[in-house]
Amino acid sequence: MSINTNLSQLRSQLPDEVTLVAVSKTKPVADLMEAYEAGQRIFGENKIQEMAEKQQQMPKDIQWHMIGNVQRNKVKYMSSFVDLIHGVDSVKLLNEINKQAEKHQRTISCLLQLKIAQEDTKFGMTSEDAYALLNSDHFKSLKNISIVGVMGMASFTNNATQIKEEFTDLKNTFERLKKNTPELEIISMGMSGDFPLAIECGSTMIRVGSRIFGARNYTN
Numbered sequence: 035m036s037i038n039t040n041l042s043q044l045r046s047q048l049p050d051e052v053t054l055v056a057v058s059k060t061k062p063v064a065d066l067m068e069a070y071e072a073g074q075r076i077f078g079e080n081k082i083q084e085m086a087e088k089q090q091q092m093p094k095d096i097q098w099h100m101i102g103n104v105q106r107n108k109v110k111y112m113s114s115f116v117d118l119i120h121g122v123d124s125v126k127l128l129n130e131i132n133k134q135a136e137k138h139q140r141t142i143s144c145l146l147q148l149k150i151a152q153e154d155t156k157f158g159m160t161s162e163d164a165y166a167l168l169n170s171d172h173f174k175s176l177k178n179i180s181i182v183g184v185m186g187m188a189s190f191t192n193n194a195t196q197i198k199e200e201f202t203d204l205k206n207t208f209e210r211l212k213k214n215t216p217e218l219e220i221i222s223m224g225m226s227g228d229f230p231l232a233i234e235c236g237s238t239m240i241r242v243g244s245r246i247f248g249a250r251n252y253t254n
């Protein structure tokens with residue numbers, strides 16, 4: 035099936051308030067352009083250099099989201115253009131993003147990545163760490179970043195009950211954090227395999243790759 039068809043089928047299933055990030059990692063610019071022609075303007079990548087290369091080649095009205103783990107020494111390659119960084123999991127990283135954003139006289143929006151999966155392989159902060167960060171004086175002194183929500187990845191499992199528990203956990207953490215930090219508005223959760231469940235649990239932003247662009251081939 036074509037990218038165009040995949041996209042329109044997917045969109046027809048989404049409530050208006052849910053934002054779709056088209057995850058285009060490993061895919062060629064031609065595929066991204068097909069999605070662009072079909073009206074898609076938000077793309078997610080998980081490698082900074084790959085995102086920067088695609089950004090240079092593509093129309094400038096695209097919003098680029100960094101959804102992967104961010105190495106601090108590479109923040110500078112995306113700080114002039116990145117629209118939202120999903121995977122912020124430490125104060126050190128936040129400091130670097132703030133510093134690079136300041137150089138470009140802009141504010142970079144970020145999501146705090148929380149660890150909701152039981153798997154050890156998934157990254158993220160605890161809800162206590164996130165709470166402490168958002169309520170610290172240090173955080174308030176960082177003028178060139180804005181934390182606008184949370185992000186999480188559920189366990190890689192077919193157990194819908196477990197996935198639902200993990201998504202609900204993120205939604206609850208979001209509500210708890212929002213009490214003191216009312217500017218939080220985004221809950222980024224849900225991928226190709228679990229986005230309907232994520233939306234049921236309160237997701238406002240889903241990150242969908244293979245469902246739009248087809249399976250990824252990591253051998254190249």
Ligand SMILES: *Cc1c(COP(=O)(O)O)cnc(C)c1O
Nearest residue numbers: 057080101225226241242243244
């Ligand atoms: C690759 C990736 C996705 C998209 O995965 P699909 O299963 O292809 O939809 C979503 N979020 C993150 C963080 C990813 O790395």
